[in-house]
Amino acid sequence: MLRHEFQPGRLVAGxxxxxxGVIYAGDAGGAWETPWFAVIPLVVGGLCLAGAVAILTRAIRRRRGSPRETNPTPPEPQSDPHH
Structure with missing residues (x-):
């Protein structure tokens, strides 16, 4: 399995x-009462925070010159001059 790059912004969003989802599941299961509009600020704020974390992560990796950032296209195969 190929290793993937850790992306903190996606972790925050997830x-x-x-x-x-847990808040709405608790409401649906009868564990507590959640107003329909209560999750909207949570989701919007969380997505904004995830975007900010992603931008910050990209800026840090760009400044460091992270070796994990590689060219997504593989190099051309070299021909063997002996054949």
Missing amino acids: TVLTLA
């Missing part, structure tokens, strides 16, 4: 959206 966590916030999972939390929103």
Whole structure:
């Protein structure tokens, strides 16, 4: 399996959206009462935070010259001059 690059912005977005799902699941299961509009600020704020984290991560990686950033296209195969 190929290793992938860690992306903190996606981690934040996934966590916030999972939390929103848990809030609505708790409401649907009768564990608590959640007003219909309560999750909107959570989702919008979480997505804005995820975007800010992604921009910050990109800026840090660009400044460091991260070796994980590679060219997505593989190099051309070299021909063997002996054949």
